[in-house]
Each structure stands twice: as structure tokens, then as C-alpha cells.
Amino acid sequence: MSAPEERSPLTPRPSLYEHALRLLQEEPNGGRPQRGYPLPEKPASRPDLRWPEAKAAVQEIVGPLLTSPDLDPDPARAADELHRRLDPLGVQARSVRNVVVALPLSDEVAARALARHLTRTGTSAPAVAVGLALLDRLGGPEDIPYLDTLSRFRDLTRPALQALSAVDRPAAGLAWLRQYTRTESLRPLIDALTARDAPAIRDWLLAHPLDPRTVGPEPACRIAEAVRLTDLLRAEPVDPRLLSQAVRLLARMTSPHDYRVKILDYTDAVTAYTTVVAHLSQLPPSLDDFANLLSLAVDLHSGPSTLLDWEPGRREALLDTLNSVPSTPAWSAVAEAVPADPADSATLRRQHWIRRTAHQPLRSPTPGGPTLRIEVAVSDPIDPSAVETRILIDGRPLVAEFFGLGPAGSPERLLDNGSLRATAEPHEVQLAEAYCTEGCCGALYVTIRRDGDDVVWSDWRLSNTPASRHRTPPTHRFDATAYDTEITRAERDDSWSWPARTTARLISAGLRARPDLLTRWDAQRGWTGTDFADPDSVAVSFTYWPGLSADQKDKDGPWLQFVWTVPDDDTPPETRAAAALDRLATTDPKTYADVRGGSREYAAALGYPWPER
Template sequence: MSVVNERSALDRPVSLYEHARRLARLNPDGPLPDGGRPWPDRDDHPEVRFRERKAALAAVLREFIDDPSLTAANLHDRCTRLAVTTLDATSVLRELAPEPSRRLADAGRWLVRNGWDRRAVIVGLSLLCGNAELHDVPVVKTVGLLSFADRLAVEVLAKVPGAEPDLIWLTERSRIHIRVAATEALSGNADPAVRDWVLSTPRELLSSEHARKLAEWHGLAEKLRLQAVDDTSWDQVANLLLAMTSTRNYQSEISRYRDATVVYQRWVELADRRQPTLERAALLTAVAQDLCTGPAAPVAGALRRGLLETIRHVLCSRQWAEMLHRSARSSDPIEARRATWVLGELAGNDIPEERFAIRVVVPDPNPVGFAQVEARVMVDGMPVVASAFDKGSAESPEGLVHSGRLRATSEPREVMLAEAYCTEGCCGGLYTTIVREEAEVVWRDWRSSMAGDPPPDLRFDAAEYDREIARAEQDHGWEWPARTVARLVEDALRADPTILGRWDCAAGWCTAWLRDLDTARLTFGHPARRGSFEDPSVQFGLVIDVKDRAPDAVAAEVIASMRHTDPKSVAEMIGGSKDGAEKLGLVYKKPSRW
């Protein structure tokens, strides 16, 4: 017996299970503070490459499997010398022990209940995955409250018949993204309560593909044909439709949903039977945006005008209008701005009649997720990007329109209209070459990462094209105050590089996000130039508070400040390393507002 194994139990920290149980008693209705930190074990987990981690863990587990004299406590102590992640343990076990084993399951139970080191508990949960029984559930879900174990605990519970309520219980007390794994695990469950919980998953957490599969698995088209469709079911359908049109998880799936047209028609038909609420008004407005200029437009085709008219009729009806105007006067700023957004969109969701049009689309200003403003190019009433590219959204108005990139000259110029969600370098983008040919502007030589034939050449009357470009470039009516501040600051820095240059800094980007409506954010780098990639550098971020202040005055104040005060002294370090900062003579501070 090794010295480690002969240590007194008093020398060891409390088990992680007991640690979680104690915290759960203190916080019975919500997640544990900071995921259960600080852990009672040592914080000496080394950084080791995947292959080395996997090989070391495989050797320990193979020794345990081959030597029946080794106990779970022996396995625990060997695990404490490893670098182990959740993926390592499950991957190694699939290779070493693909078949269920009573000894391995019992060892897993011991590690989960008695383990005081995170690495050993991770191995224990991995040993239980697929081998756990109902009597294991209380311990597993309690340990799963600790953030290092939540995802693996969800995987264990998902494979235990009858543990669905416990899985939901754990998920609702865990980090928000754990809901994704839980929803996927329970997707096909036929229990009505479980199904409703799955379908109520916020769309920001659903990939487009998963949303489509949920719609198919649960037969949304058939359910909508029923005479009685309650408000909750109607809300869930909208949630899935909007998730399917999103490109924030690699690609839109609405065109692959075979029942899309039927579901859109029936969902819109049922709208006037709903209880008017701001959330439902926002759902109707978001769907209208998709039908008008977004990914739903090519799917709905000729039905779009009728669907949009029905949505407008519902939102303009007395009960809905009264609710919206009441919400627009609310003292709650989020409620007021969302209602104002709906009322504003009522006048704007029209299919363009022109051959060429640009529509800036501002999504729901609800501070959830990471909604982006898009400049959607429309040709003959149909969105170009949504028709030809499903891997990412259209570019921002600042990047595509106000930059002048869409202007046509006799010199051909390639322009990116959309970038893949995961970046252009990963999954590409949609490009066209714009050139003026006498009285016409031509979009030709399309380039895309999409399979199939590229779009055909597009020709526009040059005078009409120029008028629409000029109108769109001067249109800032869609902006909210913080976005206006961001534009004015960026324009000033671009016009006079010495504003930041005098402090040996170079401008990055400046923008405002819908989820953070009352602030603009500016980034800049120091030093302004580097001799080589290896030279130290630091990225700074400045948060500009705008609320209830005139945008032009705020922007002027920011620029004036940077002319006289080194912005590095007031901004936060958001990029680069502590070591790099010290080499540049800067004192590193962890950012608090980024």
C-alpha cells in the first residue's frame, strides 16, 4: 500500500458530493453560487496535450481493469495524478470497456459519492454513463450541481429510464448552455411534460438543425391542424420557426423543413385567437421580418404578401394595439423599447416593389442572445443572401452600405455580401463582383461556399441603382442613440488617425449591441504598429455610456477626451497577455465590463 493510500481520511478534503449537498441545502431553489466554487480539492490541474492526457488515462484504467485486486480508492488516487477532461474519460472508456461491467459501474458509484478530487469524479461519472440505475440518480444529480460535472451528469441521467424529472431538475439549476445537452437528450421523449419542457427551450439555445428535428419529431404541422391549439403550443411553434431561420449555429434550416409552408400558414391564421401580449407581438414581428426579407422569404414565396397582411391586421387590431401602446409607455425600459420596435416595424415590413432595394433590419431589442443588425439586399422583392447562402447572415449596414462598398464604378470590385457564422476562413461567404457597364450596373462572377450553381448575373438600371445606394448610405433612421454614437466616434477616428496615434494606439472597431442598448463600445490596440507578430501588444476596450444623452454630444466628449487624455488610462485590457502588458510598461487589470 502506497503512502498516499495510507493517509488518514482526516488529511483529505471533504468529498465533492458532500460539498455539493451542503451547498444545495443552502440554495435549494437555484444554481449553486459560482457553480460550487471554491472546490475542496487542490487546484493543480496541469495543462497537458490531448494525446498525452488520453494515453495516461488509458494506462490507469487498463491497469484497473486488468488487476481485480485494485479498489475504487486505488483508482481514485491514481486519477489525482492525471490531467482529465470530460471528453477524455468518455472517449477512453468507449475504447477500453465498450460493454457494461458491474465492477466498473461499482467503481464509478464509489468515485462519484466519495471522490474528493474533480478528476476522479469525472472518471466516476464516465464509468456510470450507460451503467447507472435509478438508485444512482440522487447522488449523480447532486454532484451535477457542481459546474465541472454538470454536462457529464446530464449525460448519465439521460440514459437512466425514469430519471427525466431529475434531469430537468438538474438542468434548471445548471449553467444555461447545459440546457442544450439536456434538450438534445430528451428530444424524442413522448411524455407530455417532458415534451413541453423541451419545446419551451429558448431559441437562442437551439441550433437550427435541432429546431427542425424537434418540429419533425413532434409533428408540429399535424398539431396545428387541430381545432384547439393553446397559447403555449402556438408560442412553441414560433420559437422553433425563428430558431430554424437563424444562422447563428452554422446554417439556416427553414428551407430543409418539409412542412414549413403549411406551418407558417396555419400559425399565422391562428394568431388572432391568441391572448395579446408583448412577447407574442414580438414573435409575430420577428416572423414578419423573416417572411419579408429573411430566410423564410424563399420558402413562403407567393404566400408572403398574404401572411404579412394577416400579421399586420392582427397587430393593428384594437386589443393588440392598445396593449402595444400601453407597453410603449411602460416605466420598464426593455418593455417600452420592444413595444416601440413592434410599432415601428408595422410600417416597415413591406416587400419592396423596386428591382433593387436595400433594407436595414433591426431585430427584437430584447437583451437575450446576440441579435445582429443586417443590411439585406433585395432583388425583385426577394432577399439575395437568404436565397443564395444559408451559412450566415447578411453583412451589417456599416460594413456593407455606409462603407461605400456597394457603389458601382467602371473598375470591377468583388464584395462580400455575407460571411459564414463561423467566419469566412472556416465556411466561406457569399461574394459578387460589382461593375458599371454604361447604363447598367452588373453583379456577376458570384463566388460562394455553397454547393450547386452560383446565382445568375444581375443587371440593374444604373440611375435607379445609384439613387438607392445614395438613399441607403444616408439613411440612419434605423439607429438607436448608442449606435449613432458608435458611428460618429468611428467616423472621427477614421478622419483623424492622430487622435489615437499620439498615444501610440490604432483604432479597432466601434459599435453598439442590441443586448446592451445604452452603451457603445470602442476597441483600440497598443502599440499602433508592431515590428513582428511576436512583439507584445494589448487590445483595449472602452465602454461609452449613452443613456438619455444626445448622441452628438457624447461622441464629441469622447473624441475630446482622447485628444487630451491617454485612453489607455481609462479603457480596460481585453486582449493580449499579462506578460505582454508588463513588457509594454502597463499594469494588467482584469476587465470588468467586457
């Protein structure tokens, strides 16, 4: 270490803010490690410290500094106390922020002074996180440069962005894009936003394709915030290209393919919806815009968009206008047009989805309608296919409101097997699973039972769900007759389905009714459905367990997973499913299905070739 870099024990450490500024000055062209800078010193870590203990410890340290009647008027002394006690605790900055943001404040002026002292002079991530959490509630424009700079540290990015979002959403949008985006096509936008080059920002937005593969729900939300989309839409006359991009961004925000549907995070969503729909007459018909407008209509009808802060009657009026689009000759012609390439399966699939969705009733429910409503929603095929069983109580989507970490379960999981039916015997039902699976971020469960003339939904359970999400619905009572009628209607309604999906559901029903179709071949039923990558392809999976048919399955012995792709012969779903079930009954499926799981050793032991990938 050279002499100028040496620091005696008495030399104060530079603040994290100063350290970040120095790093930025050393890299003027923006070069930085992926996901941001590491902290100058690794924070203390306590892997054995569980959340309840960590929460209590942070509350004990920080709480008195914010609510004590004898608050220290000197923020420097309070900051020193926080550093001394928080630093060795081993609690991550994000966890500190999540605790402090909920603590009561007795003196906002003193708390703001402490927050600003910490963000400007704090030398450790936990202490700075306290300041960030307080600025989440108390920040102002003068804090923006500090929050933006501190967001460059990967350990502080989320706490800093949360505070920045509360102060300046466009600035937070840019900071998020800069910190998390690795898509080269977004780099010119980041550069234009950084330079505040309004013409370049607009030119990028008009020209970029906003491909769902590179612009997911979160980037779409952040782009809309960073470019100040609603301000651009207010300019007259509205450029049809800008209108189309606004529709595309909103549709991306309603996608279920993220840990949270981002339309609820977009603070200008109501204004954007209203402005877009008001200018629909200026939007030239196209397949992409038609699909995106239908996605918005479906979400306004039964999705998370219903939870936005709508004035009475506004959402219903917008939905009525969107519902008029499919009946317009120019728009309906788009859905009926023959693709330039007859083999373009993606375009054909999207056209079929548009025609199917456009014919479904997407009107707002009439007053006095059923308290419980079940709606099956199918996403635009340009997105990885998602089919969810939306449960609406008094018009509000229950899963989106109380879970929000993933879509509701599929109709195969909730309707086809009778899970939502009410019996005298209580039974628990998983209504939704986190986008990343239950083992990661949890699932939402409810217990359903019949109680005299009522059906009761109670004993809600959030499994393995982050503490910040622990808000369960209240107990609901439904009139049993009306409940049974709605469940029966939903189970019989297949207007949302397409031929391959219907075929898969019929095969699955046949296998449930006749489990011997597979067990006779030592095969255990797995999943049956449409292929994730190709929704027009039907797949039947099963596991080969030697001895299963004789009830002598060796759980410790070799096994293999097979997947059979059911041939598509253009026959009706009923005919195709019956033929598939007949083949399973008469011919060992291991002779025509493909090995997809197990191990090379198991395959060799059982006499099957292992697939070379």
C-alpha cells in the same frame, strides 16, 4: 478475450447494423457515449487525400456499379466489390455519401437492392455510406428501422439522418434529438416520442418554455418535425398555448444564429405559417408572441422565408395579416406597457425593438418596383443581436439563396463605408461571411463596377466554402440611375437603428474621417460598435503600438488591445458621439480604456496592469 468472443480469420464480421443492435440491447435504458457509438473498428484514414482525388476515386469505384449496362444482378457480389475497394481508400463516410448521392442511376430497382443489402449487412462505414446515400433517393418505410439504428454510430449519424429525413421527417427529428441533444429539459420529450405517448408529447410542448438559449434553430426545426406540429395545429379548437408555441418554434427557425437558417429545412413551413396566421385572432397578446410575430413578418418580407415554395399571392396575404397586428389596440398596448421591474433592461430593449420594427414598412414590393432592394434587418434582442444588410434582387434574398452559411454583412460593413457604391474602377466586396467565420466555412464575394448606363455585379467568388455549396449567382446588370438611388436611400436610412448603434456609427465615421484622433496616441483603430452582450453599450477598440505616431511602429515589439466603453449620459446620439470624439482628441484613451488583449508580458513591458479574469 474469452473463447466465445474470439473470431478466426474465416469468421465473418458482424454487420454494423447487427453491432448497433447488440449495443442497444446491452444498454436498454439508452445509456451511450456522447454523440453516439464509435465504430467497432477504426476506418482507414488518409489525411493526405484531398477532396478532388477522393471524389474521383469514389466515383470510379461506385459509378460503374450503378450505371454499367452489365450491372451485376446479385447485390451481395456488388457489395463485396465495394467493401474490397472502398475500405482501404481512407475516405470518410460523410464524403462517400456526398459523392454517391449525386451519381446517376440506370436501374433504380438494382440500386435499391444494393442499398438495402449494404445497410443491413455492410461491415464498414464507407460501404454502408454508399447504401445510405442511395436510400436518400430510393428509400421507403421498410428502411426506417435500419436507418434509425445506423444513426447511432457517430461516423454515420449525418448520412443516416439525411436518408431518414427523405423517408420520414418525424422519425429523423426524433433521431436527431436523441443523438445531439444534451439538454435535460428535452429528455422527457425524447422519451415521450420514443414511447409514442401522444398526450405526453402534447403536454411537454404546451409546458416547455423553448428558451432560445437551449432551443436554437436546429432543435426548433427537429422538435416541430418530431411532434408533427402541423398535425397538432389542425385539431379544432386550436389551443392558444399550442399556437403560441408554434409561433415561437417558427421564429426560432428564422434565427440567423446557426450554420443555415432552418426555416428552409422545415418541409411543413408553408403549412405552419398559413395555419398560425389563420388563427391569430385566438392568440392572446403578449410581449413574447408580439416579438415572435414581428420576427416572422420581417422574415416573410425580406428573409429566407421568401424562398419557400409559396403559391402566388399566399406569402403576400400572410404578410398583410401579420402587418395588421401592431395596429391592434390590444397588441400595441403590450409594447407600450411599463415593465413590472423598471430595471428590466431586457424587456425594455425588446419593447423598443418592437416599436421600432413595427413602424418599418414590411409590405411586399409593388410590381415593377426596383430590381435591387436593400433592407436592413435587426433580429429580436432576445437572440444574440444580429443586424444584416439584406440584398434582394427581384424580391429574393441573394445571400440566403446562394450562400446560406451565415447572414449578410452589417450596414457598417456594406453601407457606412460606401462598399456597395459603383465606380468605373471595379472593386470586390464581401457580401457575407459564414456564421463560424470565413476561415472555417467561407464567405461570398462579388465584384461591382459601373459599365456605361449599367452597374454590373459579376465575378462571384466563394472563398473556402464547402464544395457542396459551390453555386454562384449569375451576373446581374442594374440600371445605374435606379441603382445609385437605391444605394443612397439605404445609406441614409437609419430607421432600423437604436441610440447606441447610431452613436457607435457616428463615432466610427468620425474616426474614419480623422484617423489622427487615435494615431496621435500611438493607437491603431479597431472596431467600434455596440457590445454583443449589451446592445445598449457602445465600445471603441484600438491597439496600442509604440512608435505609431512617428511612423516607427515595431511590428515585432509589444502591443496591447484596449476597449473603451463610452459612458451613456442619456444625451442624443449626435451629442454623445461628438463628446466621445472630443475626448479622444484631447485625452490619451489609454488612460481611461481597459486592456483587453495582448499578453501579460507585453502589459508589464509597456507599464499597464494586466486584467485579472
